[in-house]
Amino acid sequence: MGKTRIITINAQNPEGEKIREAAEIIKRGGLVAFPTETVYGLGGNALDEHAAERIYSAKGRPQDNPLIVHIQSIDDLENIVEGIPKEAERLMKVFWPGPLTILFRKKPVIPAGTTAGLDTVAVRMPAHRVALELIKAAGVPIAAPSANISGKPSPTCAEDVYEDLYGKIDMILDGGTCPVGVESTVLDLSGPAPLILRPGGLTKEELENILGHVEIDPGLMPGEKPRSPGQKYRHYAPRARMTVVEGPLELQVGKIVELAKSLEKSGKKVGIMATAQTRHLYPHMTVFSVGDRNAPLTISSNLFSILRKFDRMGVDEILAESISKDGLGLAVMNRLNKAAGYNIIKA
Ligand code: AMP
Numbered sequence: 001m002g003k004t005r006i007i008t009i010n011a012q013n014p015e016g017e018k019i020r021e022a023a024e025i026i027k028r029g030g031l032v033a034f035p036t037e038t039v040y041g042l043g044g045n046a047l048d049e050h051a052a053e054r055i056y057s058a059k060g061r062p063q064d065n066p067l068i069v070h071i072q073s074i075d076d077l078e079n080i081v082e083g084i085p086k087e088a089e090r091l092m093k094v095f096w097p098g099p100l101t102i103l104f105r106k107k108p109v110i111p112a113g114t115t116a117g118l119d120t121v122a123v124r125m126p127a128h129r130v131a132l133e134l135i136k137a138a139g140v141p142i143a144a145p146s147a148n149i150s151g152k153p154s155p156t157c158a159e160d161v162y163e164d165l166y167g168k169i170d171m172i173l174d175g176g177t178c179p180v181g182v183e184s185t186v187l188d189l190s191g192p193a194p195l196i197l198r199p200g201g202l203t204k205e206e207l208e209n210i211l212g213h214v215e216i217d218p219g220l221m222p223g224e225k226p227r228s229p230g231q232k233y234r235h236y237a238p239r240a241r242m243t244v245v246e247g248p249l250e251l252q253v254g255k256i257v258e259l260a261k262s263l264e265k266s267g268k269k270v271g272i273m274a275t276a277q278t279r280h281l282y283p284h285m286t287v288f289s290v291g292d293r294n295a296p297l298t299i300s301s302n303l304f305s306i307l308r309k310f311d312r313m314g315v316d317e318i319l320a321e322s323i324s325k326d327g328l329g330l331a332v333m334n335r336l337n338k339a340a341g342y343n344i345i346k347a
């Protein structure tokens, strides 16, 4: 593929003409990266096997990792799935549009190429005007994984997409930064209890308010076999080696300072991922605050962009504090631990 067009678009009030141009590309079987409230998606026609193939090839995505299908209205759902569980109906009413992906049995219109051969399809309705209007104008559901090279930190602004996919896709719609910053929560309702296959932007607590008890796939623990194919891969990873430090906060800080000093002595360039509460405790070191421990959305929205920033700076070793796994913290720690390849130490 040749050039990628980059179009700035108004996130609150997208210009119709730009949406129509992007929708034409999708209808023709091409690829458009667009903003959602979670991360940037790499969109193609979900009903077109060849568009799915192009998505896998642009991202270098493993063939067995199915794509999430995005729709713009709950009414679109019955065209693509078989049998909508009662719980799904309740959840969609409350949380769609939003960062919740639900698994359904797929109808034959969804090609095997989109679902990596599975007979289930993961569907969500994104809470972003650009995404919703693009899907509507395209007139088809849009398959969209994160718009990054497979394995790298997910893209939360158009520059991140450009860095990974320029020249490999037709268009990038630049609608600014993504407010949530981590991907959607993936939920399986087919078993005895609702099961989170991937923690994400909608919290376990929010789901439990509607469903009662919700479980987390035990396969998400290191060394286990996850139910969701995509969760088995090293993911979200910066070039640098990364270590996550757990334990009481003062001890985390002490451990990171100690590790940073010894790594620097051996000639390594070290980057520290701290929080608003602790940033000042690392004087004379390369340190960024990922956000405020009391406002987890500030942390989720910055997480991937800081990992990319460390890479751009040529950092060799990233040392990251950990946060509580309550609320959005569950998704944040899942991404951090995976980015570190589960290189976690206790302080
Ligand atoms: P991404 O596209 O990068 O946001 O990743 C999509 C995630 O959804 C991956 O972890 C996939 O494994 C998961 N997913 C998509 N479709 C299915 C499905 N039919 N069954 C289980 N997991 C799915």
Ligand code: MG
Residues within 6 Å of the ligand: 145, 146, 154
């Ligand atoms: Mg991804």
